[in-house]
Amino acid sequence: MSASSVVLRRxxxxxxxxxxDAEARGRGILTREFEDFVxxxxxxxxxxxxxxxxxxxxxxxxxxxxxxxxxxxxxIDDSCEVLEGDAHVYVIVKGGAxxxxxxxxxxxALAQKxxxxxxxxxxxxxxxxxxxxxxxxxxxxxxxxxVGDVASSTADEGTPATALMWDELESSSINEAALxxxx
Numbered sequence: 001m002s003a004s005s006v007v008l009r010r011x012x013x014x015x016x017x018x019x020x021d022a023e024a025r026g027r028g029i030l031t032r033e034f035e036d037f038v039x040x041x042x043x044x045x046x047x048x049x050x051x052x053x054x055x056x057x058x059x060x061x062x063x064x065x066x067x068x069x070x071x072x073x074x075x076i077d078d079s080c081e082v083l084e085g086d087a088h089v090y091v092i093v094k095g096g097a098x099x100x101x102x103x104x105x106x107x108x109a110l111a112q113k114x115x116x117x118x119x120x121x122x123x124x125x126x127x128x129x130x131x132x133x134x135x136x137x138x139x140x141x142x143x144x145x146x147v148g149d150v151a152s153s154t155a156d157e158g159t160p161a162t163a164l165m166w167d168e169l170e171s172s173s174i175n176e177a178a179l180x181x182x183x
């Protein structure tokens with residue numbers, strides 16, 4: 001990944017994403033707010049990744065989580081217009097009913113739908129990953145995992161759509177955890 005690669009941020013500001021900009025900068029990757037990128041693009045090519053923070057702390061029921069994810073799905077679908085092919089989309093979820101094991105299938109469905117929508121609506125291939133970071137206490141490690149996945153040449157060999165829990169990433173890369181989940 002070149003120094004001109006851009007990672008876009010959108011959605012809720014989450015404490016687990018505080019180290020993302022510094023980690024990306026350390027690897028020569030630019031991070032920009034989605035809205036700023038769209039308004040001031042001026043000849044820049046598309047972005048290589050989109051990271052969307054989703055605060056579900058107010059969602060105490062699975063039904064509320066489902067409704068929130070539907071809204072996010074539409075935002076992300078619109079955001080895919082500025083992504084290059086072979087881009088990554090990460091949905092970082094934290095809080096509320098997210099702790100329930102009943103929401104993991106919702107996350108898996110969201111990841112699959114985002115992957116499919118990008119292809120059918122925008123003609124691009126993306127890797128979509130939903131990560132439940134409710135129990136994440138190491139924002140530096142999360143930043144390393146995300147930026148490492150964006151910068152990795154092996155990321156394209158992973159699964160096109162996956163949902164992961166934070167504990168799966170504490171000792172594995174996103175690609176390794178996704179492949180392990182797939183198997």
